[in-house]
Every structure is written in C-alpha cells, then in structure tokens.
Amino acid sequence: MNAIDPIHAEAQGIRLSGVTKSYDAKAVTIPPMDIEMRAGEFTVILGPSGCGKSTLLQMIAGLERVTGGTISIGGREVQDLEPKERGLAMVFQNYALYPHMTVAQNIGYSLRVAGIQRAERDARVKAVARMLGLADFLHRKPGQLSGGQRQRVAIGRAIIREPGVLLFDEPLSNLDAQLRQDMRLELAELHHRIGATSIFVTHDQVEAMTLADRILILNKGRVEQFDTPKTIYSRPASIFVAKFIGAPPMNILPVSGDGRALRFGNGKVFAASPLKGEFLLGIRPESIVLDRHGPIRAQLRHREDLGSHMILTAAFDLVDLRIALPFGSAEPQQSDLHLHFPRECLHLFDVEGRRIEADFHLEYAN
Amino acid sequence: MTSDSARFGHRWLPILLVLPLMILILLFFYAPVIQAFYWSFFLEQPFGGGSQFVGFDNFSRVLADPEFWRATWRTLIFMVTASALAVVLPLVLAIAADRQIRLSPVARNVLVWPKGVAGASIGVVFAFIFNPFVGILAPLNNWFPGLWAPGLDGVDAFITLIVAHVWSGIPFNFVILLAGLRAVPHTLYQAAALDGAGPWRRIRDLQLPLIAPQLFLTLVLEFTESITSVFALIDTITKGGPGGATTLLVYKIYADGFRGYDLSGASTQTVMLMIFVVLLAGCQFAFLGRRINYER
Amino acid sequence: MIENARSINIAASVILAIGIVYILGPLYLALTTASHSYQETLQNGLTWLPGDDLADNIRRLWVETRIPQQMANSLIVALGNAALTCVLSFLTAYALVWFRIRWASVVFALILATIMLPLDIRVITTYQVAANILSPVNALLDLTGLNSLISRFFGAPVQLELSILDTHIGLIVPLVAHGTGTFLFRQFFLTLPRDLFKAARMDGAGPLRFIWDILLPLSRTSVAALFVLTFLSGWTQYLWPLVGASTPEMQTAVVGLARLMPDNDGRMPDFPLMMAGAVIVSLIPLLMIALLQRFLVRGLVLTEK
Numbered sequence: 023m024n025a026i027d028p029i030h031a032e033a034q035g036i037r038l039s040g041v042t043k044s045y046d047a048k049a050v051t052i053p054p055m056d057i058e059m060r061a062g063e064f065t066v067i068l069g070p071s072g073c074g075k076s077t078l079l080q081m082i083a084g085l086e087r088v089t090g091g092t093i094s095i096g097g098r099e100v101q102d103l104e105p106k107e108r109g110l111a112m113v114f115q116n117y118a119l120y121p122h123m124t125v126a127q128n129i130g131y132s133l134r135v136a137g138i139q140r141a142e143r144d145a146r147v148k149a150v151a152r153m154l155g156l157a158d159f160l161h162r163k164p165g166q167l168s169g170g171q172r173q174r175v176a177i178g179r180a181i182i183r184e185p186g187v188l189l190f191d192e193p194l195s196n197l198d199a200q201l202r203q204d205m206r207l208e209l210a211e212l213h214h215r216i217g218a219t220s221i222f223v224t225h226d227q228v229e230a231m232t233l234a235d236r237i238l239i240l241n242k243g244r245v246e247q248f249d250t251p252k253t254i255y256s257r258p259a260s261i262f263v264a265k266f267i268g269a270p271p272m273n274i275l276p277v278s279g280d281g282r283a284l285r286f287g288n289g290k291v292f293a294a295s296p297l298k299g300e301f302l303l304g305i306r307p308e309s310i311v312l313d314r315h316g317p318i319r320a321q322l323r324h325r326e327d328l329g330s331h332m333i334l335t336a337a338f339d340l341v342d343l344r345i346a347l348p349f350g351s352a353e354p355q356q357s358d359l360h361l362h363f364p365r366e367c368l369h370l371f372d373v374e375g376r377r378i379e380a381d382f383h384l385e386y387a388n
Numbered sequence: 389m390t391s392d393s394a395r396f397g398h399r400w401l402p403i404l405l406v407l408p409l410m411i412l413i414l415l416f417f418y419a420p421v422i423q424a425f426y427w428s429f430f431l432e433q434p435f436g437g438g439s440q441f442v443g444f445d446n447f448s449r450v451l452a453d454p455e456f457w458r459a460t461w462r463t464l465i466f467m468v469t470a471s472a473l474a475v476v477l478p479l480v481l482a483i484a485a486d487r488q489i490r491l492s493p494v495a496r497n498v499l500v501w502p503k504g505v506a507g508a509s510i511g512v513v514f515a516f517i518f519n520p521f522v523g524i525l526a527p528l529n530n531w532f533p534g535l536w537a538p539g540l541d542g543v544d545a546f547i548t549l550i551v552a553h554v555w556s557g558i559p560f561n562f563v564i565l566l567a568g569l570r571a572v573p574h575t576l577y578q579a580a581a582l583d584g585a586g587p588w589r590r591i592r593d594l595q596l597p598l599i600a601p602q603l604f605l606t607l608v609l610e611f612t613e614s615i616t617s618v619f620a621l622i623d624t625i626t627k628g629g630p631g632g633a634t635t636l637l638v639y640k641i642y643a644d645g646f647r648g649y650d651l652s653g654a655s656t657q658t659v660m661l662m663i664f665v666v667l668l669a670g671c672q673f674a675f676l677g678r679r680i681n682y683e684r
Numbered sequence: 685m686i687e688n689a690r691s692i693n694i695a696a697s698v699i700l701a702i703g704i705v706y707i708l709g710p711l712y713l714a715l716t717t718a719s720h721s722y723q724e725t726l727q728n729g730l731t732w733l734p735g736d737d738l739a740d741n742i743r744r745l746w747v748e749t750r751i752p753q754q755m756a757n758s759l760i761v762a763l764g765n766a767a768l769t770c771v772l773s774f775l776t777a778y779a780l781v782w783f784r785i786r787w788a789s790v791v792f793a794l795i796l797a798t799i800m801l802p803l804d805i806r807v808i809t810t811y812q813v814a815a816n817i818l819s820p821v822n823a824l825l826d827l828t829g830l831n832s833l834i835s836r837f838f839g840a841p842v843q844l845e846l847s848i849l850d851t852h853i854g855l856i857v858p859l860v861a862h863g864t865g866t867f868l869f870r871q872f873f874l875t876l877p878r879d880l881f882k883a884a885r886m887d888g889a890g891p892l893r894f895i896w897d898i899l900l901p902l903s904r905t906s907v908a909a910l911f912v913l914t915f916l917s918g919w920t921q922y923l924w925p926l927v928g929a930s931t932p933e934m935q936t937a938v939v940g941l942a943r944l945m946p947d948n949d950g951r952m953p954d955f956p957l958m959m960a961g962a963v964i965v966s967l968i969p970l971l972m973i974a975l976l977q978r979f980l981v982r983g984l985v986l987t988e989k
Contacts, residue, residue, distance in 0.1 A: 080882075083882075085885060085886075114879040118882065120884075131897070132887035402783040405775040406780070408776075410795075413794065416857060417797075421806055480699055484699040489696055504916055504966060504970040505711070505962075506919065506920035509965055510962075512941055512959075513714045516717065517710055521952065522726070560984055588692060623922070641807075661805055662801055665801060
C-alpha cells in the first residue's frame with residue numbers, strides 16, 4: 023500500500039537533551055529533560071492539564087523557546103530555528119483552520135507560502151484530499167464542514183508537506199465519543215501509511231494506550247515514565263502513573279513492615295515479608311478476586327453496573343477499595359466480602375510513590 | 389497565560405509598525421498637552437514675541453477672573469443636565485426598542501442617523517427651528533410676546549443647546565445601551581416571569597441593574613463629550629450669547645486664544661479643563677466602576 | 685415575549701414614535717424649508733409642507749457659495765482620516781498583540797490615554813504645533829543644550845519651521861492621532877484563537893504574510909466598521925477644521941455651512957439656503973449610514989468594549 027501512497031515522509035528521530043523551560047526566573051515549568059524518540063515511532067505525551075505536555079510539544083514545534091538544552095531532529099540541532107525550518111507539521115486542538123479560506127486553500131497554504139508552483143500545489147492538495155476522503159469538499163469553507171471533516175482538513179494541512187515529524191496537540195478532544203473512536207483508528211492507520219515520527223499530546227488515557235508505541239507520562243513537568251503501553255500498565259513506575267492509567271484507578275493501601283510481616287493500617291497481617299518500614303501497596307480493581315476463602319475482608323458499600331463489568335466499592339481499613347468484576351461473574355450476595363489479592367498483581371511503592379522493583383518475598387499465611 | 393509561543397520574536401519590525409501612529413500621537417497629542425502646561429507657566433506674547441516665566445501668575449489671574457468662574461459654572465450645569473438627558477432618553481428608547489414591536493426595527497435604524505449629521509449642521513438647523521421669529525415656537529410669541537427669546541434670554545438659549553446636544557448624542561448611547569440590553573440572556577426574563585415579576589417590574593429589577601456597566605460607560609463618555617462637542621453648537625446657535633449666557637469653557641478658551649490672542653490665559657484654562665476631565669473620568673472609574681461589574 | 689404585555693408595548697410604541705419624530709423632525713423641517721424661497725420663509729416662517737424651490741436653493745448653493753469645493757475638502761478629510769486611521773491603528777494593534785515586546789503595555793497606555801482628552805479641548809496648542817510641526821524638535825534642541833552648542837559654532841541656533849495649517853494633511857493628521865482604532869483592533873485581535881497564529885507559523889507564514897493572508901481577511905468587518913466610524917467623524921469635525929484652515933478654499937463643508945450664518949443679527953438669515961446646505965452637507969454621511977448601518981452599529985459597540 024505504501025508504494026501507491028502519494029504522501030510518504032522520511033521519518034526522523036528526535037532527541038531532547040537537558041531541555042528546560044521557565045517563564046520567569048523563579049518558576050521552572052520543565053526541569054531538565056532528556057528523552058529520545060526513535061524515527062517513525064508514535065509517542066503519546068500523557069498527563070493532567072498543566073503538566074507541561076503542551077509546552078513540551080510547542081518547544082519541539084518551535085512555537086515556544088527552550089530556556090536551556092538542545093533539541094535535535096534527525097541529528098540536526100533545531101532549538102534556535104523557526105518552526106518552518108524544522109521540517110515538522112502540527113495538528114491543533116481546535117483545528118485552527120483559516121476560516122476565510124477554502125479546504126483546498128487551507129491544505130495548500132504552507133505550499134503557497136513556500137512558493138511552490140500552482141500546478142504542483144493543486145496536484146498535491148488533490149492527492150491529500152483523496153487520501154483523507156475530502157475530495158468532494160475542496161471548495162467548501164471550514165464553517166460548512168462537520169467536526170470530523172474539519173479534523174481531516176487539519177490533518178491534511180499537516181501531512182501535505184511530508185514532514186519528518188508530525189505533532190498532534192489534543193486533536194481529538196473536540197469530537198464526540200463515536201467520532202473520536204473512528205478518528206483514532208484513522209490516525210493509527212495514517213501513521214502506518216505515512217511513517218512520520220509522531221508526537222501526540224492528550225490527557226485521555228484510552229487514546230494513549232491505543233495509539234502509542236510508547237507513552238511519555240508527565241507530571242508537573244517531570245517525566246514519570248516513558249515506556250510501552252503494556253509496561254506502563256503492568257509495571258507503573260510510580261503511584262502517579264498507576265493511578266493515571268486504568269479506570270477505575272489502582273487501589274493504594276498503606277502497609278508497614280517490621281521485618282517479618284507486612285501489616286495494614288488496622289494492624290491486620292497481610293503477608294509475611296522481610297521488608298521494613300512504611301510502604302504503599304497497589305492493586306488494580308480488575309485484579310482483585312472475590313473468593314470465599316480470601317483472607318481480606320471488606321464491607322460492600324455500593325455497586326455500579328456498567329453492563330460490561332460491575333464496579334464494587336467496599337470499605338476496607340479506612341479506605342475505599344474498588345473492585346471490578348467482569349460481565350457474568352458471580353455477584354456477591356451479602357455485604358461481607360472475602361477478597362483475594364493475587365500475588366503477581368501486586369505493586370509496591372515507597373512512601374514517595376516510586377515503584378519498588380526488588381522482589382519483596384511475600385508469603386501469604388493461609 | 390500568554391506565553392511567547394503565540395507571538396513573533398522580531399525586534400525591529402514591531403517598532404516600525406508602531407512608529408507612524410506613535411509619531412502622530414506624540415506630535416499632535418502629547419506635544420500639545422505638554423505645551424499647554426508649559427505655556428500656563430509662561431507669559432506668552434502672540435506672534436512669537438518671546439515669553440517670560442511667571443510661575444503660577446497665569447493661574448491666579450485666571451482664578452481671579454469672575455468670567456472664568458461663570459463659564460465653569462455654566463459648563464458644570466450643562467454637563468450635568470445635558471449628560472443626564474443624553475443618557476436617560478436613549479435609555480428609555482433602548483428599553484422600548486428592545487421589545488418585539490413593529491416600530492422597533494424602524495427606530496433602530498433612524499435613531500443612529502444623527503451620527504452622520506455634524507454638530508455644526510444640526511446647530512444651523514436648530515438655530516432656524518428655534519428662531520423666535522420664523523421658528524417652530526414663533527406662534528407662541530404671537531400670543532405671549534417675548535416668551536421664547538433665545539437671543540435675549542439665556543435660559544432659552546441654554547435649552548436650545550441642550551435639545552441640540554441630546555439630538556446629536558442619541559445614536560452612540562442608544563446603540564450601546566441597546567447592545568447591553570440584548571446581551572441579557574432571555575432565560576433571565578423567563579426566570580423572572582416565573583418568579584412573578586411583570587414586564588414593568590422586570591425593567592426595574594433586571595434590565596436596569598444588568599446594563600449598569602453600559603449606563604456607567606455612556607455617562608462617563610457623555611460627560612467629556614458634553615463639555616467638548618458643545619463647541620460646534622454654541623458657535624452655530626448662540627455664539628456664546630446672549631450676554632455670555634452660553635459661553636462655556638471650551639468656547640471661552642477658543643475665544644480667548646484665537647480672538648483675544650491670550651495664549652497663556654487660554655493654555656492655563658486648557659490645562660485646568662484637561663485636569664478636570666481626567667479627574668472626572670478617574671473618579672468615576674474609581675468609585676462607580678468598581679461596584680458595577682457582573683460576571684456574565 | 686413571555687406574556688401578553690399590551691400596556692407596555694403601547695407605551696414602548698409611543699416612546700419610539702416620539703424618538704423618531706425627535707430625530708426626523710429637524711431633518712424634515714430642514715428639507716421643507718430648503719424647498720421654499722427666502723420671501724416665503726420671511727412671511728410664513730417655518731412650514732411643514734414642501735415647496736417647489738428646492739432645486740433653485742441647491743443651485744444657489746452651488747453657484748453662490750463655496751460649498752461644492754468645501755464638500756470636496758470634506759471628502760478628502762473624511763477619507764484621509766478613515767484610511768490613515770485604519771491603516772496605522774491596524775499596524776499598531778498588530779504589533780502590540782502579535783509580537784513579543786516588553787514595551788507593549790507602555791505604548792498601549794500612551795495610546796489609550798488619547799481617548800480621554802478630545803482634540804477640541806487641546807485645540808489651542810494643537811494649533812501651535814500644526815503651525816510648526818518641527819517646534820517639538822526645536823524645543824528638544826533647546827532643552828538638551830544642543831542649540832546653545834550649535835549657536836556657538838554656527839552663530840545662530842537651529843529653528844526649524846514647517847507649517848501644515850491650511851493643508852489637507854494638516855486637517856487630517858491631528859484627527860488620526862487618536863487611540864480608538866488601535867483599541868478596537870486590539871480587542872478584535874484578542875478574540876482570535878491563538879492557535880490560528882501558531883498554525884500560520886507552522887505553515888511558514890512570516891509577520892507580513894500573516895497580516896496579508898490571515899489577519900486582514902479576517903478583520904474585514906472590523907476594518908469596515910472603523911472606516912465608517914472615522915469617515916463620519918472626519919466629515920462632521922468642526923472646531924479643528926475651523927482653526928486649521930483659514931481660507932474658504934481649504935475649509936470643510938461643515939465649517940462653510942456654519943459660515944453662511946451672518947454674524948450680525950440685524951437681518952434675517954437666508955434660512956432656505958442654509959437648510960439646503962445642511963441637507964446637502966449631510967447627504968453623503970447619511971447615505972453612508974443608510975447603506976453601511978450594520979458596520980456603524982458594530983463600530984460603535986466595539987469602541988465601547
């Protein structure tokens with residue numbers, strides 16, 4: 023399929039070395055950051071609002087200056103170059119289509135600025151429009167298009183220059199749920215066809231999990247974790263990541279160890295372990311098993327049936343435990359719940375919230 | 389936060405873009421303002437006969453002149469009466485035009501026409517209309533001789549000025565107030581109606597409070613406007629007469645400066661008028677502006 | 685409306701009718717008077733019915749007065765004021781909004797301050813500046829002591845002189861030295877999505893391309909609104925053209941019209957001629973309002989924000 027695609031980019035890797043950003047001398051928005059994105063990789067930058075993800079994207083784009091450090095694209099240092107000199111393109115959150123230009127003019131504007139001949143411009147606009155299913159709308163203005171069509175125009179305008187790097191700034195956040203799902207698939211396909219290195223900013227974990235080769239999770243300007251979706255889900259590097267990925271979020275329970283056993287806050291022994299000190303124990307709602315012989319007892323307080331699964335909320339040791347039961351599993355009949363935490367599904371964090379990777383030798387005392 | 393991402397970083401281009409207007413403003417706004425202050429401390433000879441620093445002499449001379457105080461007093465009276473009428477009348481009209489009645493589109497069109505008629509032009513027209521011999525009130529004089537005599541009676545002349553000023557001031561104030569009324573969400577009226585407030589009551593309890601920002605703004609602008617734009621009306625209708633009864637400060641400054649060649653005196657009065665106007669606006673914004681600010 | 689509000693609607697209709705009569709009455713009377721002869725007006729005074737001397741009065745206006753030439757002056761001043769204000773304040777607001785400049789707020793404050801003190805208040809000294817627009821340069825030379833240095837070497841201090849009184853430029857530029865346009869455009873620019881700007885930069889558009897390809901097409905209504913507003917303002921100016929032009933050849937039509945009024949109160953003025961003048965002089969701006977009303981209203985509302 024690639025052979026007949028008119029638009030095909032030479033993907034380029036991106037490396038950020040010691041990149042920092044501060045808006046004034048006092049407040050540091052982004053502390054020194056070193057990351058590398060491989061050529062052709064689809065990276066999703068994920069984080070809550072205000073975490074610096076848009077700032078990071080705009081620094082790569084050249085819309086925001088870096089305070090320190092270097093950014094190189096395809097081995098070329100670009101931090102002092104204008105956006106147009108960096109060989110990248112961007113899709114904006116609100117599309118940012120020029121309202122007074124037609125679809126064709128919008129898509130072809132960058133070529134016009136670059137002084138490309140009309141004939142070639144028209145040909146390339148047509149090719150892009152065909153690729154995105156916009157061929158019938160070339161002479162419409164953005165105001166006459168639906169949200170999804172506008173989104174496609176915004177993408178068309180970005181890919182027409184065959185950029186080595188494609189940037190997306192929360193491009194799906196303005197679409198309704200169904201359309202968002204469709205566009206997600208289209209974007210994934212498009213990425214495979216064009217092959218450009220893509221960086222996609224979002225606060226939506228579903229978009230991140232489904233689109234990304236690797237997810238970069240930012241918190242207050244710091245990189246919490248930069249890894250594949252699978253690893254991020256199965257081995258979150260911190261409580262922040264653990265709670266940010268997965269819905270409902272991971273249950274976090276404080277435990278303390280005296281060198282022989284880990285105990286919950288209520289003094290009940292959870293498991294034998296040589297660990298000493300205060301820790302935080304994490305378990306995902308979908309990992310908790312209802313088990314008549316389970317050692318952990320909780321009081322059922324609330325149940326929400328979502329059809330595909332059911333979420334139970336149960337009081338345990340001063341905190342609320344969330345338990346997700348898949349469709350068809352046996353529902354609890356009384357409010358006294360007996361639970362089992364499978365050992366391989368447990369995550370242990372220190373009090374700072376960092377993951378403890380060392381094997382922590384839990385022994386359940388059955 | 390407007391970060392630097394949404395701006396160009398050029399150094400010289402913006403200076404180049406701002407420069408033409410800035411030069412004009414420095415030359416024709418700041419230079420005259422500074423010169424007025426400068427002259428108010430110097431005794432200036434007309435026709436470039438040299439000047440002499442006199443400290444506050446010009447001010448004490450002007451302040452000791454009873455004609456100055458009379459002109460100031462008249463200016464204040466005109467400012468208060470004409471501004472009040474020039475805001476209240478458009479307010480009433482705007483509330484009426486905000487209703488869905490047959491006349492309101494016509495009114496919305498016609499009421500902005502005065503914007504295209506110069507103060508001096510309508511001054512000439514009103515000078516005719518209120519002429520005691522051939523004007524609209526001439527029959528009145530047939531029955532009660534001397535009842536309407538703007539050429540002799542200062543009050544009549546003053547009334548003529550106010551009627552002409554309000555005529556000229558309707559478009560701006562009407563448009564602003566109507567825009568304010570139309571920005572009030574319709575659901576608020578519906579809510580008030582459900583609360584049992586009838587249409588008259590809604591005017592008092594909803595419309596007036598909600599367009600308070602616009603009312604305040606029109607009043608502030610109208611104060612300055614009434615002080616300055618009245619010149620064209622005075623010069624075409626009353627020429628400051630009769631017997632100086634309509635010589636307001638702007639007109640006196642003009643007469644002193646351009647007819648009496650008293651540059652220092654005219655500048656000193658200009659300075660005082662400027663300070664008054666700035667203080668007026670400042671006070672209004674400081675005291676009134678703070679209270680009337682709704683989040684919509 | 686919400687409920688049947690008959691009483692209030694009747695009241696509103698009456699109020700609007702009064703307002704319309706108040707506005708149209710004087711204009712109508714001017715028109716009817718302009719259609720009568722001087723003699724008729726002397727005898728009958730003001731009449732509500734039109735006569736048949738309108739053409740004659742207009743002809744007299746055309747032949748006996750300088751109104752035609754002064755209308756041309758007015759047109760030049762109004763167009764010049766509108767065009768210059770639109771261009772200069774567009775560029776200024778553009779620089780203030782879309783460039784990273786530290787002095788932007790200072791410049792904006794300096795520009796905004798001009799709205800507080802209208803030209804009519806500071807006419808005396810504005811006249812002096814217009815009489816010699818290089819006088820500020822002279823003053824600077826004097827103040828900095830440069831002039832005493834110059835006079836020591838060349839025998840005399842520098843006294844530059846350039847008057848713009850009695851020129852069209854001189855009638856126009858003091859009107860342009862005003863902040864409303866900049867204010868209006870700035871408000872408008874701030875409503876535009878910032879992403880539009882970023883997108884244009886990603887597309888490679890520089891500052892001038894951005895103006896031409898993006899900003900200007902998007903600002904068309906605002907430009908039109910300001911143009912109409914400043915055209916009307918230029919046309920209806922009185923005090924400045926009165927002092928800025930001393931000869932009838934250079935005066936604007938509004939000033940010329942006011943000059944038709946005799947100074948001595950002995951004789952009844954030629955009211956039909958003057959009313960014809962008032963109608964003719966107001967014709968162009970009124971036509972403009974009729975045709976471009978929505979821009980005018982928009983402009984008025986925008987200046988308020």
